[in-house]
Amino acid sequence: MTKSSILSGTELSKKYGDLEVVKNVSLVIDAGEFVCLVGKSGCGKTTLLSILSGLEKPTKGQVILNGKEIDGASEDELALFRRENVGFIFQSFNLIPTLSAWENVALPLFPLKMTNEQRRKRATELLGKMELGHRIEHLPSALSGGEKQRVAIARALINNPKIIFADEPTGNLDSSTGEAIMDILNKLHKDEGVAVLMVTHEAELAKTANRLIRMKDGEVVS
Numbered sequence: 001m002t003k004s005s006i007l008s009g010t011e012l013s014k015k016y017g018d019l020e021v022v023k024n025v026s027l028v029i030d031a032g033e034f035v036c037l038v039g040k041s042g043c044g045k046t047t048l049l050s051i052l053s054g055l056e057k058p059t060k061g062q063v064i065l066n067g068k069e070i071d072g073a074s075e076d077e078l079a080l081f082r083r084e085n086v087g088f089i090f091q092s093f094n095l096i097p098t099l100s101a102w103e104n105v106a107l108p109l110f111p112l113k114m115t116n117e118q119r120r121k122r123a124t125e126l127l128g129k130m131e132l133g134h135r136i137e138h139l140p141s142a143l144s145g146g147e148k149q150r151v152a153i154a155r156a157l158i159n160n161p162k163i164i165f166a167d168e169p170t171g172n173l174d175s176s177t178g179e180a181i182m183d184i185l186n187k188l189h190k191d192e193g194v195a196v197l198m199v200t201h202e203a204e205l206a207k208t209a210n211r212l213i214r215m216k217d218g219e220v221v222s
């Protein structure tokens, strides 16, 4: 792990029973880097992302995320660590349907000592940055796909993470909306130095990244 790296995985493997879906993967992501992870369906991309972000434990290997060795941590410790250090964006947005846009964005702030007004202010600020200042009271069902994903990005940013993990964030969007989401992610890494590790199926989108990591049958091939 170099001084400037935000994430490093060393000799990671994951087995489900006899099935080894991640095989001896080592990688390093530098602070502020934008990396795309590509490969065929079922090759282990989501599993690797889950391991690197501390959502799942590897069968073997070590992960250092923002200077912390996360394999020894308890579930509670990990949940807290994730909340303070990483942001997540998913293909299916994962917004809570009964909460408004700003409440969804503010959700990670709820365990912190803040007033509702402070939470709302911070969430509104981020939604403004996502050009959704006019949609803060909308429920997810009243938002377009691209708007939902921008709410999800605002939520991912609310704790000022140094790295964002995104699993096919444009998978449910049409191509021009997908490009707009890519522009936002690109801007984040260029202007704010947030590292992004993103899984995508779309070769065109992957080209805009600093670096491509290609997986095949659980292994990193290039």
Ligand SMILES: Nc1ncnc2c1ncn2[C@@H]1O[C@H](COP(=O)(O)OP(=O)(O)OP(=O)(O)O)[C@@H](O)[C@H]1O
Pocket (backbone or CB within 6 Å): 016, 019, 021, 039, 040, 041, 042, 043, 044, 045, 046, 047, 048
């Ligand atoms: N909990 C589990 N138990 C058993 N096998 C699993 C489990 N989770 C994933 N797998 C298997 O591990 C392999 C890798 O899955 P993973 O979801 O990481 O693939 P992926 O590259 O993200 O695919 P996609 O592009 O379709 O999302 C698959 O063959 C899958 O069936």
Ligand SMILES: [Mg+2]
Pocket (backbone or CB within 6 Å): 045, 046, 047, 167
């Ligand atoms: Mg996947």
